[in-house]
Amino acid sequence: MTNNRASAWLAPASRPQTLLDGDLDFYPHAIHQPERLFRQLLDEIPWQQGSISLYGKRHPIPRLQCWMADPGLDYRYSGENLTATAWTSTLAQLRAELNQRFDLRLNSVLCNLYRDGNDSMGWHADNEPELGPRARILSLTLGSERDFALRRSGESRQAGLLALPDGSLLDMKPGMQQRWQHAVPKRKRLTGARINLTFRCILPV
């Protein structure tokens, strides 16, 4: 057992499954002790109910969320302005480990809490201008397994479903957000909660 502070959460490096012609790397077991990390984050993150505007009316989004980022890095996402919350110690540590492992400069994370299978996320690509044209996004799943649906940009037909287990990591490579859209569909019978963390790098304006 290593006591190395640099690997408090990440499991030893492993080879990913490469999908979508190289646009997506999938690490099924990226976190050790994912249950502990899930419980800690459930408690530690100041979860908020966000809303979106549809035809002039505001509607609650079907999940809780929190935008955590370096100071001043606010984000416009799904028509909503997200104000940066300061890093919690756990997420600061996890970000440092991911930056080191993947040689990145991640400066923000969108945290989503799917309370049960009624919570979901609709089709979209993370292609906001703040991410630049070559966005690289690391997406971590903790808790209940959920399906990650994929379709090609500009098509309405679903191309596939990837089951994301507890402790898994997706490395969405530059170009994926331009070529693919993704969604987390409802699963009405599912009672367990899931946390998803999408670590991003917001570019200076």
Ligand SMILES: O=C(O)CCC(=O)C(=O)O
């Ligand atoms: O929950 C997920 O796996 C997807 C999250 C997502 O698409 C996003 O945060 O933009």
